[in-house]
Structure formats: C-alpha cells, structure tokens
Amino acid sequence: MKNIIRGIRRHHLQRLKKARASDHAIGASRYGDSAVLGRHVNAPVKCSCWMCGNPRRYFDEKSRQERIRDEMFMTDSATMGTVGFDE
Numbered sequence: 001m002k003n004i005i006r007g008i009r010r011h012h013l014q015r016l017k018k019a020r021a022s023d024h025a026i027g028a029s030r031y032g033d034s035a036v037l038g039r040h041v042n043a044p045v046k047c048s049c050w051m052c053g054n055p056r057r058y059f060d061e062k063s064r065q066e067r068i069r070d071e072m073f074m075t076d077s078a079t080m081g082t083v084g085f086d087e
C-alpha cells in the first residue's frame, strides 16, 4: 500500500510539473529551472498578499474550503439529526 501511495504522489508530481512548466507565475527568465518548477508545483501561488493569501490571516475569516466543509457538516447534521454528537 505504501508503494501505491508513493506511486500516486509521484504521478501527480510529474503531471503537475508538466502542466505548470510554462505558468506565468514562474517568469519566462526562469523556465527550465527545476528548483523553481518544484517550488511552483508545491506552492502554485507566488504571493500571499491580502488578495491571494489565507483570509484567516488577514480578515480573521475562514477559508473557502473551510466554509464548504462547515456547510456540508451542518447539512449532514440537519438531515441526520444530532444523534451521536450530544450523547
């Protein structure tokens, strides 16, 4: 199982390196630099200003994914009742 997980991770790494090789966030002068490409694949957004960064940091708000998860949890709880949580 461990080797399968490793294989999937390596597959997606290769896939993203291919797909993001010529992104504008890298900059044309640094195309072909494998270290820059590796960083870009793991952290696609170059900056963390107030528009791009995590809203929790700047506005004390939850991120989009966190709000989606919370909403899913609330609808699940509403449809299934609160059995199992309050007991």
Ligand SMILES: [Zn+2]
Binding pocket: 047, 048, 049, 050, 051, 052, 053
């Ligand atoms: Zn930004």
